[in-house]
Amino acid sequence: MAELPLTTPRTVLVTGATGGVGSAVARALRTAGWTVYAAHRRPEDAEALRDAGFTPVRLELTDEDSVFAAAEQVGPRLDGLVNSAAIMGQGPVELTPAEAWRRQFEINVIGQATVIRAFLPALRASGGRVVNVGAVSARVPPPFFGPIAASKAALAALTHSLRAELRHQGVKVTLVEPGAMDTPIFATADKASADLGWAGSATTQEHYARALDAVRATAARQPLGPVTPAVDAVVRALTARRPATLATTGRDGRALALLRFLPDGLRDRLVLKAFGVTAEAFEDAPLTESPAARRR
Template identity: 40%
Template sequence: MNAPQIMPATSTAAPRNVLITGASTGIGAACARMLAGRGWRVFAGVRKMQDGEALMAGSEGQIIPVILDVTNREQIKTVVQEVGTQCGTAGLQGVVNNAGIALAGPLEFMPMEAFERQFEINVLGLVTVTQAVMPLIRAGHGRIVLMGSNSGFMCEPFLAGYGATKHALEAIADSLRIELRPWGIDVALIEPGAIKTPIWSKSREAAEQLFVGMPPECEKLYATPITALRKMVEKVPSMAIPPERVAKAVTHALESRWPRTRYPVGLDSIVGSLLVKIVPDRLLDWVIRKVMGI
């Protein structure tokens, strides 16, 4: 699948407005910088104002940081009201639901709190933000972008919780896309593979602490595959692609006359999306085990 081609930025009298969640670092920050550089007025959802200041310092164009925790519904309501006041009748031309977390571990022993936390942020937070901005999206004839993952259609072992949240986004994107079609509101799902973001340093730390809080039986049963997982996590950053590749797909989804419904980003995601369609499950399981060394 060819990478999406985006046209050069063009200036318009009225700025295009977009709200991006999870814009402190990584993919969200890359999207904020790229869209601001193309003339968008970016409302960048961050957890700390220091992150917002750092984002503005390294960017061209207009970035307006907003403190936004997608699990805080009152805060979401307040932020959307503020954004609506600044946008006025122009509304929002886009929302990029990027905020998310990934927690790894054997499903057999994963604390339910960790499982629930991923759904709270990756799914419920996304839905809450989307519902809150819909009046502004309608006013601005805007588009909705959801940040999925290749784990949403081909989930790796020890990422069942994360993959389940991203698989949920596949369903949400399909349903919402059809629901909003009568109003011409496009919905796009971005499906990145391995991306060079701070999540990998966090993943290495998480891998080292994988057994913390889990019973001794977990370490006894899963010691060998977890060791293989740690080795794989160490290798991934060298093979990962820059977050700007994802930002380019997001830009195409927001600006293209004919946006795609899905955007696999990265060779691993593109190949994976093809494999799940043509390779039997058992054979694909064997391939994944071989690749991961388990």
């Protein structure tokens, strides 16, 4: 873990502080002497966060009033903002219902932009830093991960634009793009998919059944990396004199990012093979039904 030599306590707001990368970042910064404002959604989380040494801040990404109320609570100066809160949507584009797409972008993109809007005056007052936690899938989207990849690609574009806009205002901006990590987000994504169900008829779903089974089997065998490299990257972005504008972490993250330099056809073949999706998975698929039958 990177060391953080501090002379006076600095302040940071971390979204997603109750789990995954966000909680690990919050712990690392608290240990280093930062005052950590830990954003949370559920009232019952406040006491546990306070007992752990954080300052709990109630913040609901999809509620603009809640976000701006949190900014009022934090006050007029803030040294760092870490946008780590996110949800993960997965599944074939054809089978992902509109509700899932809307929620994916509402939280992973619009919610992040709302938090940035609310806290920028305090960050500008202190010459602070913004760190957005994206995903390497934004650059090389794997099959059946379109929803999360699309939202993270949008977050990446937002981050790059923001960095240029704030270049002459004293606020530095970094995008951290981790690979697959051992966090609860995959289990949460599976539950969310199960709760919403697939769009389309049973016939449409049959087109993807074997390919989805192959992807699930491949994912189950894939070792997930630790969160430490991503946490270290966030810490460096907050403390380095000249922070990187983009940090890709994890062995699989760096490997996947390199694939973007390959021709599209070759990259597609390599990614499909890696995920176990072959032409045989789509053999004997049923005939496509009418457009009316494909709607939920």
